[in-house]
Each structure stands twice: as C-alpha cells, then as structure tokens.
Amino acid sequence: MKKKIWLWNHYATEMYKNRGGRHYWFAENLIKQGYEPTVFCANTFHNKTEFIDTQNKKFAIDIIDNIPFVFVRTTTALGNGIDRVKNMGLFYLNLFSVVKEYVKLNGKPDVILASSVHPLTMVAGIKIAKKLGVPCICEIRDLWPEAIFSFNKAKESSLLGRVLTAGEHWIYRNADALVFTKEGDTDYIREKKWDTEQGGKINLDKCHYINNGVDLDTFEISSCKNKVDDEDLNSDKFNVVYVGAIRPVNNVGNILDAASKLKNETNIQFLIYGDGNQREMLEKRIADEKLTNVKMKGFVNKRSIPYILSKSAVNILNYSHTQYNWARGNSSNKLFEYMASGKPIISTVKMGYSIINKYKCGIELEKSTSEELANEILRIKNMSENQYYMMGQNAKNGAKDFDFKKLTMKLVEVIDSVDRNKEKEVSTKYKG
Known part of the structure; x- marks a missing residue:
C-alpha cells in the first residue's frame, strides 16, 4: 500500500502558483517513488493581497500535477507586524480542525513533515501527529529564534527570547526526526548543550541534513x-x-x-x-x-x-x-x-x-x-x-x-527511519 506523506509549509502557496519549489519538488519525486504526498499551506500569499478562495470553508483543495494542495484559511498578511502574527496564529489553529475533516475524507497519513519558517507549523505537526499516532518530522529551514536575535528584533535574554528558545527546545525534543537545511545546524544543538552526549535530551542520531537545491x-x-x-x-x-x-x-x-x-x-x-x-x-x-x-x-x-x-x-x-x-x-x-x-x-x-x-x-x-x-x-x-x-x-x-531527485531519496531515508522507530515503539508497547 502507498504511504501517505503530508508536507506542511505555511508558505507553499507560492510553490502551487509557480509549480516549483522545495515541497512541490519533494512531492513530485515522492510520487515517482510510490508515495502519496499532500501539501498543506495557507490560502494566502506572503506579503500579497491575493489569496485562494476557500468559499467560506476552513480549507479548499486543488490538485496540480497529481499533487493535492490543501489551502488552510487564514487572513492576509502584509509586512511583518500584527497581521503576520495573526496570519501565523490562524494557520496553526485552523490546522487542527482542517486535519480532523480531511482525515474523515481521505484517511490519516503515515508520516507528517512539518516545515518552518515559523515554528507554529512544527508545534501543530507534533501535536496532531501524536493524536493520530503517526511520526512527525520537523524541518528547520531557518534557525528561529536565532535569526530574530541576529537581526536585533529581540534579545535572547529577554522574556520573549527565553520563551522562543524554550519553544524551539520543545520542538527539537518532541520531533521524531529533525531535518536541517544547513550542514552545520546541528552544531547549534551542541552549542546549547541540548544533545545527549552533554546530558541533554536530543539524540543527534535523529538529526539529518537535506539542503535546498534545484530541479x-x-x-x-x-x-x-x-x-x-x-x-x-x-x-x-x-x-x-x-x-x-x-x-x-x-x-x-x-x-x-x-x-x-x-x-x-x-x-x-x-x-x-x-x-x-x-x-x-x-x-x-x-x-x-x-x-x-x-x-x-x-x-x-x-x-x-x-x-x-x-x-x-x-x-x-x-x-x-x-x-x-x-x-x-x-x-x-x-x-x-x-x-x-x-x-x-x-x-x-x-x-x-x-x-x-x-x-x-x-x-x-x-x-x-x-x-x-x-x-x-x-x-x-x-x-x-x-x-x-x-x-x-x-x-x-x-x-x-x-538535484531534487537526489534530495528526495535522502528524505525517503528519513521517512523510513521514523517508520522503523514507530514500529519498534508499537511492538515494545504490545510486548509490554
């Protein structure tokens, strides 16, 4: 039976429009490998007034090049102010009810891949995957909140900085696997002393490197x-x-x-x-x-x-x-x-x-x-x-x-690894 892989990226609406981009090309190549991918994204375009009309429903579906896209209803976000925060929050909140309805229509996935840029997509991925009893791979394409601290938008020692860092740590601990797009991103976990070798709770064996690329x-x-x-x-x-x-x-x-x-x-x-x-x-x-x-x-x-x-x-x-x-x-x-x-x-x-x-x-x-x-x-x-x-x-x-043909094979290895770990977990519980 074909494995169902859900790819969550808030901003993949652009990929739908351009018929290209990371998760579009992953989906395209996963189909060739015998998987059934579905891309979940917002119905809005980042920093633009245009949107995909969901007809007053929580979501709409369209299939392009055999890839189903699920558009989760949000509000338009121009700039980086309160509208963008609202847009992110709505995407996160609506995912829960959208998934409930989508599962009734199409069944649950075998694996969820929840991708940043913002961390709420990954938080939803972990929580919903747990409810559905499936593994969640979290893909970190930008180190939040480090990028925010780099641009002096917040101080690491501030209350907001500490809350964001604690949230990031929670994601890394609770994801079944982590995919980083930069080869040295796992150094960050070592710097924070979050890895098991330094007494932390994150096993670096679950960290993988799949960069961006080109089709x-x-x-x-x-x-x-x-x-x-x-x-x-x-x-x-x-x-x-x-x-x-x-x-x-x-x-x-x-x-x-x-x-x-x-x-x-x-x-x-x-x-x-x-x-x-x-x-x-x-x-x-x-x-x-x-x-x-x-x-x-x-x-x-x-x-x-x-x-x-x-x-x-x-x-x-x-x-x-x-x-x-x-x-x-x-x-x-x-x-x-x-x-x-x-x-x-x-x-x-x-x-x-x-x-x-x-x-x-x-x-x-x-x-x-x-x-x-x-x-x-x-x-x-x-x-x-x-x-x-x-x-x-x-x-x-x-x-x-x-090339995305090669990068998708790396993703398939990560999918197989979380699948194996889930099977072991279930079999241990059953024996227990």
Missing part, C-alpha cells in the same frame, strides 16, 4: 523556454550578475562600490535583478554617481532566472557578513541555481561548511570588501579559458548532488 530538468527546460529579450543580457560584455532580494542583509550597495572601482573596464557590466526596500536608494546612487556600468533590472519572474544565468559570466552571491551567522553553511536557493547555470560564483562572505570550496566552483572573499570583490571579478575575467571552463563545470557537476 535540474525544470532548470534546463526553463532556460530554453523562458527567454528574456534584453540587449544588455544578450550583449558580448562580461556580465556580472546578481539575482535576489535588495535588502540590508543582501548588502547590494557593496556591488555598486565594486562597480565604481571598475567603471573604466568598459567590457564589464553589472546586471542586478530583484526588488526590495533598498532598490530606490540604490537606483538614486547609480544616477548620482553616474555608474553607467550598472543596470538595475527590477523584479523578474522566477521562470526567467535560468535563462538570465545562462547569459552571465560570473554570478555574485552577495550578503552582509555581519547581519547573519554564516558559520553553519548556506541553504540559499540561488546558490544552487547559480551552480546549475555552470558559471563561476563569487560569494562576498566566507561560509562554514562551504559548498563553493567543496566543489571548487568559485571564490569566497576573505574580507568582504568592495576592493576584494572588484579584484576577484577581474581575476575571473582574466583567467585562462581552461581555468574558467573548469570552474563552471565544477559548479554544474556539484549541482547534481543538490
């Missing part, structure tokens, strides 16, 4: 089908490309500083794709400083990214090295898209558990300065054809290890 087939098809008519992109210049958000953590101003240092290199141009709260400020800088070698391209459809990257000469993975803890690695989606494009990568931060170093597919800056970035762009431009080709090939070959 290589979709990437290749998209690269051919979704072409962008853009004379800058299609010029013979050495295209330095950045794709992503334009916010403080991405430190895109640093790219402008590097461009300023290279403005006499007439064959190099910087193409910046994306949107965010710093875009207008940077556009003003480009005009004021007369940076004719920089083009801000604005928001682009995700489907166009593979083609854009196919026209790059080097891709910039650009971050602030002070606003985040990079010691545990990187799980950025764009890293794997960059690798899939087969072009060298420059990261403006030095990462722990470095994928770029492991696959020899680019350069990580030591000091994160604009001078260093400008020098490394020139170094890649002036490389021998063979060196340049090898770096690009290493990127492309490395991407194969992060």
Whole structure:
C-alpha cells in the first residue's frame, strides 16, 4: 500500500502558483517513488493581497500535477507586524480542525513533515501527529529564534527570547526526526548543550541534513523556454550578475562600490535583478554617481532566472557578513541555481561548511570588501579559458548532488527511519 506523506509549509502557496519549489519538488519525486504526498499551506500569499478562495470553508483543495494542495484559511498578511502574527496564529489553529475533516475524507497519513519558517507549523505537526499516532518530522529551514536575535528584533535574554528558545527546545525534543537545511545546524544543538552526549535530551542520531537545491530538468527546460529579450543580457560584455532580494542583509550597495572601482573596464557590466526596500536608494546612487556600468533590472519572474544565468559570466552571491551567522553553511536557493547555470560564483562572505570550496566552483572573499570583490571579478575575467571552463563545470557537476531527485531519496531515508522507530515503539508497547 502507498504511504501517505503530508508536507506542511505555511508558505507553499507560492510553490502551487509557480509549480516549483522545495515541497512541490519533494512531492513530485515522492510520487515517482510510490508515495502519496499532500501539501498543506495557507490560502494566502506572503506579503500579497491575493489569496485562494476557500468559499467560506476552513480549507479548499486543488490538485496540480497529481499533487493535492490543501489551502488552510487564514487572513492576509502584509509586512511583518500584527497581521503576520495573526496570519501565523490562524494557520496553526485552523490546522487542527482542517486535519480532523480531511482525515474523515481521505484517511490519516503515515508520516507528517512539518516545515518552518515559523515554528507554529512544527508545534501543530507534533501535536496532531501524536493524536493520530503517526511520526512527525520537523524541518528547520531557518534557525528561529536565532535569526530574530541576529537581526536585533529581540534579545535572547529577554522574556520573549527565553520563551522562543524554550519553544524551539520543545520542538527539537518532541520531533521524531529533525531535518536541517544547513550542514552545520546541528552544531547549534551542541552549542546549547541540548544533545545527549552533554546530558541533554536530543539524540543527534535523529538529526539529518537535506539542503535546498534545484530541479535540474525544470532548470534546463526553463532556460530554453523562458527567454528574456534584453540587449544588455544578450550583449558580448562580461556580465556580472546578481539575482535576489535588495535588502540590508543582501548588502547590494557593496556591488555598486565594486562597480565604481571598475567603471573604466568598459567590457564589464553589472546586471542586478530583484526588488526590495533598498532598490530606490540604490537606483538614486547609480544616477548620482553616474555608474553607467550598472543596470538595475527590477523584479523578474522566477521562470526567467535560468535563462538570465545562462547569459552571465560570473554570478555574485552577495550578503552582509555581519547581519547573519554564516558559520553553519548556506541553504540559499540561488546558490544552487547559480551552480546549475555552470558559471563561476563569487560569494562576498566566507561560509562554514562551504559548498563553493567543496566543489571548487568559485571564490569566497576573505574580507568582504568592495576592493576584494572588484579584484576577484577581474581575476575571473582574466583567467585562462581552461581555468574558467573548469570552474563552471565544477559548479554544474556539484549541482547534481543538490538535484531534487537526489534530495528526495535522502528524505525517503528519513521517512523510513521514523517508520522503523514507530514500529519498534508499537511492538515494545504490545510486548509490554
């Protein structure tokens, strides 16, 4: 009999719309492996007014590419204020009654995978799985509340900080398995002394590493089908490309500083794709400083990214090295898209558990300065054809290890491990 796997991600509504993304690709590949996946998500889109109409019911269902999506009714959330908190709370509360009804119609699952970003999805996953007598895998895609403390939104020693940390500890203790997207995330458990080896209650054997990745087939098809008519992109210049958000953590101003240092290199141009709260400020800088070698391209459809990257000469993975803890690695989606494009990568931060170093597919800056970035762009431009080709090939070959076909097999191993443990538990109770 086919095992039913429920994948819970509050924000998977975007994946339904784009027909792609982590849990969409997991579901697609689980079907190929003989499983029956169902994705549960909110009926709203993050930071947008549009929503999936549930016809005044607690949930609605739609099936796309043989993947059932269950849309749990919530309220629209724009920004990060009280509306977002309400949106999260409603998703959490409504999951309980939605599951009750959904089980009556379709039976209970064999395993629940409850994914962050926010922790309430995982809390619901653990509680509901316990009621149903099935295992719950908790997937941590961002270390909450550490990320909140990093951005100074709350202090770890404050009452809120202590409550969030206690909640996180409860999740880690009570999940049947933990999946982290960064290789070094289990170091966090050791740092907190929560692991059994240091007298804590979390056995590190239940921790697994499955990074983000890329669906290589979709990437290749998209690269051919979704072409962008853009004379800058299609010029013979050495295209330095950045794709992503334009916010403080991405430190895109640093790219402008590097461009300023290279403005006499007439064959190099910087193409910046994306949107965010710093875009207008940077556009003003480009005009004021007369940076004719920089083009801000604005928001682009995700489907166009593979083609854009196919026209790059080097891709910039650009971050602030002070606003985040990079010691545990990187799980950025764009890293794997960059690798899939087969072009060298420059990261403006030095990462722990470095994928770029492991696959020899680019350069990580030591000091994160604009001078260093400008020098490394020139170094890649002036490389021998063979060196340049090898770096690009290493990127492309490395991407194969992060193809969702491979990542799904890792998830299948985790599913099998929680299944085995549940069977042992039941058999021990029965013998007792």
